[in-house]
Amino acid sequence: MPSNQTKVSKKIIGLTGGIGSGKSAVANMFAALGIELVDADIVAREVVAIGSPALAAIKQYFSEDFLNQDGSLNRSKLRERVFSQADDKLWLNNLLHPLIRSEILAQLHQASSPYVLLVAPLLFENKLNELCDHSVLVDVPVATQLQRTSTRDNCTVELVQNIIAAQMPRAQKQALADDTIDNSLALDHTKKQVTALHQKLLALT
Numbered sequence: 001m002p003s004n005q006t007k008v009s010k011k012i013i014g015l016t017g018g019i020g021s022g023k024s025a026v027a028n029m030f031a032a033l034g035i036e037l038v039d040a041d042i043v044a045r046e047v048v049a050i051g052s053p054a055l056a057a058i059k060q061y062f063s064e065d066f067l068n069q070d071g072s073l074n075r076s077k078l079r080e081r082v083f084s085q086a087d088d089k090l091w092l093n094n095l096l097h098p099l100i101r102s103e104i105l106a107q108l109h110q111a112s113s114p115y116v117l118l119v120a121p122l123l124f125e126n127k128l129n130e131l132c133d134h135s136v137l138v139d140v141p142v143a144t145q146l147q148r149t150s151t152r153d154n155c156t157v158e159l160v161q162n163i164i165a166a167q168m169p170r171a172q173k174q175a176l177a178d179d180t181i182d183n184s185l186a187l188d189h190t191k192k193q194v195t196a197l198h199q200k201l202l203a204l205t
């Protein structure tokens, strides 16, 4: 079996949470503790890099209007489109998700810290949790997701609502996760939870 299809032997901890829940903020705290990260959002950018077959397929399906002048993907234009047109989102997901999964596996194989964190907004939706030994949810109320994301991305609350509607509901993720980090308060409150969870995860390895 090719190495990118085999289960990874080191402990994989899945870190998930809806858009704007604070996955990147929490992941950076684990990185500061020496834990290596594989980030599905970064992988999703790598698989559509200039010159990639996936970018050529997107250009053919959506038209060259969805590329920037330098030939890179116009992400905000594609985001507006796929989160208002369900069939186009399905097409994009079908193209990208197998590529993202395969690249995630390749990167997980290369990690060497005591455990590795797989940061993925769609961990449960795309069954990436099956690659993991343990899952952690970064949890905030939906109102906080809406407020933080629309401020960060300077986009409308309606667009963020559409993206949230395309993700698994909060209660379902709470039920599936092995551990939860509450990121609704100040970051120092979050940091204390990360420090305690890191000790627990080290004990699992």
Ligand SMILES: CC(C)(COP(=O)(O)OP(=O)(O)OC[C@H]1O[C@@H](n2cnc3c(N)ncnc32)[C@H](O)[C@@H]1O)[C@@H](O)C(=O)NCCC(=O)NCCS
Pocket (backbone or CB within 6 Å): 018, 019, 020, 040, 041, 044, 075, 076, 078, 079, 082, 092, 093, 096, 100, 120, 121, 122, 163, 166, 167
């Ligand atoms: C539509 C795209 C081009 C918009 O790019 P943009 O730079 O604006 O957003 P970015 O990639 O940083 O994603 C931001 C957040 O949107 C949410 N999101 C992204 N894609 C999806 C999706 N297909 N379904 C539900 N939520 C999604 C996630 O919470 C993610 O963290 C991009 O999100 C994309 O290529 N999505 C398809 C790939 C995918 O599913 N990525 C998620 C990682 S598995």
Ligand SMILES: Nc1ncnc2c1ncn2[C@@H]1O[C@H](COP(=O)(O)OP(=O)(O)OP(=O)(O)O)[C@@H](O)[C@H]1O
Pocket (backbone or CB within 6 Å): 017, 018, 019, 020, 021, 022, 023, 024, 025, 026, 041, 121, 148, 149, 152, 183, 184, 185, 186, 187, 190
């Ligand atoms: N505890 C907090 N208090 C205040 N602001 C926060 C907190 N945690 C994160 N933020 C801010 O909220 C926004 C969303 O956080 P972050 O980018 O880490 O979320 P994310 O889950 O990685 O988002 P995405 O799913 O879009 O990739 C950012 O602007 C971040 O600086």
